[in-house]
Amino acid sequence: MTYELYYWTGIQGRGEYVRLALEAAGAPYRDVAREKGDDVIGKVTEEMATPSFAPPFLRDGEVVVGQVAAILLYLGDKLDLAPKDPKLRLWTHQIQLTIADFVLEGHDVHHPIGAGEYYENQKPEALRRAREFRSARVPKFLDWFERILERNEQSSEHLVGKDLSYADLSLFQVMDGLTYAFPKLIDDLYGDYPKIKAVCAVVAGHPRIRAYLESERRLAHNESDLFRHYPELDAEA
Amino acid sequence: MTYELYYWTGIQGRGEYVRLALEAAGAPYRDVAREKGDDVIGKVTEEMATPSFAPPFLRDGEVVVGQVAAILLYLGDKLDLAPKDPKLRLWTHQIQLTIADFVLEGHDVHHPIGAGEYYENQKPEALRRAREFRSARVPKFLDWFERILERNEQSSEHLVGKDLSYADLSLFQVMDGLTYAFPKLIDDLYGDYPKIKAVCAVVAGHPRIRAYLESERRLAHNESDLFRHYPELDAEA
Numbered sequence: 001m002t003y004e005l006y007y008w009t010g011i012q013g014r015g016e017y018v019r020l021a022l023e024a025a026g027a028p029y030r031d032v033a034r035e036k037g038d039d040v041i042g043k044v045t046e047e048m049a050t051p052s053f054a055p056p057f058l059r060d061g062e063v064v065v066g067q068v069a070a071i072l073l074y075l076g077d078k079l080d081l082a083p084k085d086p087k088l089r090l091w092t093h094q095i096q097l098t099i100a101d102f103v104l105e106g107h108d109v110h111h112p113i114g115a116g117e118y119y120e121n122q123k124p125e126a127l128r129r130a131r132e133f134r135s136a137r138v139p140k141f142l143d144w145f146e147r148i149l150e151r152n153e154q155s156s157e158h159l160v161g162k163d164l165s166y167a168d169l170s171l172f173q174v175m176d177g178l179t180y181a182f183p184k185l186i187d188d189l190y191g192d193y194p195k196i197k198a199v200c201a202v203v204a205g206h207p208r209i210r211a212y213l214e215s216e217r218r219l220a221h222n223e224s225d226l227f228r229h230y231p232e233l234d235a236e237a
Numbered sequence: 238m239t240y241e242l243y244y245w246t247g248i249q250g251r252g253e254y255v256r257l258a259l260e261a262a263g264a265p266y267r268d269v270a271r272e273k274g275d276d277v278i279g280k281v282t283e284e285m286a287t288p289s290f291a292p293p294f295l296r297d298g299e300v301v302v303g304q305v306a307a308i309l310l311y312l313g314d315k316l317d318l319a320p321k322d323p324k325l326r327l328w329t330h331q332i333q334l335t336i337a338d339f340v341l342e343g344h345d346v347h348h349p350i351g352a353g354e355y356y357e358n359q360k361p362e363a364l365r366r367a368r369e370f371r372s373a374r375v376p377k378f379l380d381w382f383e384r385i386l387e388r389n390e391q392s393s394e395h396l397v398g399k400d401l402s403y404a405d406l407s408l409f410q411v412m413d414g415l416t417y418a419f420p421k422l423i424d425d426l427y428g429d430y431p432k433i434k435a436v437c438a439v440v441a442g443h444p445r446i447r448a449y450l451e452s453e454r455r456l457a458h459n460e461s462d463l464f465r466h467y468p469e470l471d472a473e474a
Binding site for chain 1: 286287288289290299300302303304306307310311324327328330331334335338341345349350351353354359362365366369370373374378381384385388
């Protein structure tokens, strides 16, 4: 069965968290809007009994599921990217939900007044919000990831259990986005988080992920994406 | 088994989405911080193998789970507040995740620059963000809830299937918060959303929920909570 992913073209965005899971598992999938254009998303949504509020959503035969964390909860079981133990499976999901919160905050740094207005029209507000994001929020999230890695007795290179999970893939993706958007900040901070770094190295070195990252399917970061490199929002030199 | 809920005292907050599920099911639970003070949250977190990034979290014997949507995913099965059918169970969770996004946007209206600064220090920014929230975001979310209610062929009073689910309880809670925070806006809009209104009426009339809402356990809304009544952020008369 070929999975169908529906997500906006032109950016990694939230779709990328789903792509990384599909790619890591070597699962066959179509990136439907990249084939047919963004309009297909609205058309398909209009006809669905369970329309997603927003993309991404995934179709797997009769199953349609939206919201990244719910998609990964579903794929984690299907693609063997989450522990079988129900407690650890739930913990993996809890981590993913926290990553989703982090991603949203990473976006809202450059759009504190709302996604409906251009960045250029909310730049002073973004500068203020970026200060708190850099000084308080990023360290708080990274401290938490490092702490839960320290407490995982089964592995020093995986967030949950002893094997790769979708949470590892998503941590890689958020760190990759942060490093693109806030290179100075991450350069300052990253030395304090060796375990996060180890997880990201394992993901980047995973043969199928490495092949994906080098492929044309992996789009470059850009300033229409969730994580944007606006140098004025980054730490000072 | 008595559930243990850990959440800040003094507000409904995100804990309330969990409380409503426990109350609707008549499940025995302790609201631990209300017994022992807020300090217990940090102490318990410090000792946990799977510490939550933030409250609420729930302990059920050996199981500890944080993040509202994950807690409700867990409780939905245990308390019979979600369909058994896996597709509908996942759909219920997807709706809950969308409600979580809505709740966060409801909070960020009064804290667009970040939770680390007082509202009084980000009032002009909040006024700007509130305009987009009122004119675009609230209608977009309410349109979506109304639409998925229209598409539920099994019931006109429940979001999923034919029975009460935690998603119904959460929709009630978010509408209750919105009505408190933005009374003029909701007064203007609510006539367009008869199905949302019907779900909320069913929840409010549920015997155990009604008893809970009249009890001392149900705290009043206040300006330390997620939804705050700042008249200047509401629609104009």
